[in-house]
Amino acid sequence: xxxxxxxxxxxxxxxxIFALLISVAFGxxxxxxxxxxxxxxxxxxxxxxxxxxGIGWAMYPxxx
Amino acid sequence: MPDxxxxxETIDPVPVAQSSSYTAEARERHRxxxxxxxxxxxxxxxxxxxHALLKMWGRALVCFSTVAxxxxxxxxxRGNIFSRNGEDAFAKLGYVADLGAGSFYFVARALExxxxxxxxxxxxxxxxxxxxxxxxxMLAALHAxxxxxxxxx
Numbered sequence: 001x002x003x004x005x006x007x008x009x010x011x012x013x014x015x016x017i018f019a020l021l022i023s024v025a026f027g028x029x030x031x032x033x034x035x036x037x038x039x040x041x042x043x044x045x046x047x048x049x050x051x052x053x054g055i056g057w058a059m060y061p062x063x064x
Numbered sequence: 065m066p067d068x069x070x071x072x073e074t075i076d077p078v079p080v081a082q083s084s085s086y087t088a089e090a091r092e093r094h095r096x097x098x099x100x101x102x103x104x105x106x107x108x109x110x111x112x113x114x115h116a117l118l119k120m121w122g123r124a125l126v127c128f129s130t131v132a133x134x135x136x137x138x139x140x141x142r143g144n145i146f147s148r149n150g151e152d153a154f155a156k157l158g159y160v161a162d163l164g165a166g167s168f169y170f171v172a173r174a175l176e177x178x179x180x181x182x183x184x185x186x187x188x189x190x191x192x193x194x195x196x197x198x199x200x201x202m203l204a205a206l207h208a209x210x211x212x213x214x215x216x217x
Binding site: 005006007008009011014017018021022024025028029 | 122123126127130133134137140141142178185186189192193196200203204207
């Protein structure tokens with residue numbers, strides 16, 4: 001098998017991709033119907049980002 | 065004492081027809097349990113296969129794609145794929161999480177030809193993505209099992 005190309009992602013890119021993939025998977029597993037799923041995926045994705053960025057800012061004073 | 069009733073008289077004998085229907089019901093339940101376990105094993109081995117066997121095509125496609133993307137990204141970011149010879153509890157736990165991806169665990173090992181590099185944040189994120197792929201697949205397998213046992217829609 002060919003080795004996969006090496007990915008270099010920034011912290012933010014990695015977080016966005018992670019949040020998107022997990023939100024889609026959770027949305028499809030836990031909800032039925034296109035509208036319910038879309039709503040869940042959107043909310044879950046937004047909360048992932050808000051909480052991730054929030055934790056990042058909360059840790060900022062300790063890095064200096 | 066006049067109120068006392070012999071124990072034998074208090075137990076209603078089960079009618080023959082009811083008893084045979086109970087046996088058929090128990091047999092059906094055992095059959096469904098065995099089928100649910102098979103579906104869970106299939107779902108673990110190949111992400112999405114459990115839902116595909118249950119004809120839940122959307123969920124099957126999403127499970128397969130999500131786990132595949134996480135594994136490809138994790139391996140591409142040179143995350144650590146834990147082996148069974150883990151030295152500490154965290155390595156053993158990481159192995160269990162990675163193994164949750166089923167056959168994709170071996171795909172990840174094959175993809176990561178240059179080995180892991182966790183000296184940078186990139187590799188560390190890759191390790192997390194690989195573990196997430198495994199845990200997500202275990203969750204999907206559990207969901208397929210519950211659906212097969214008719215506990216969930």
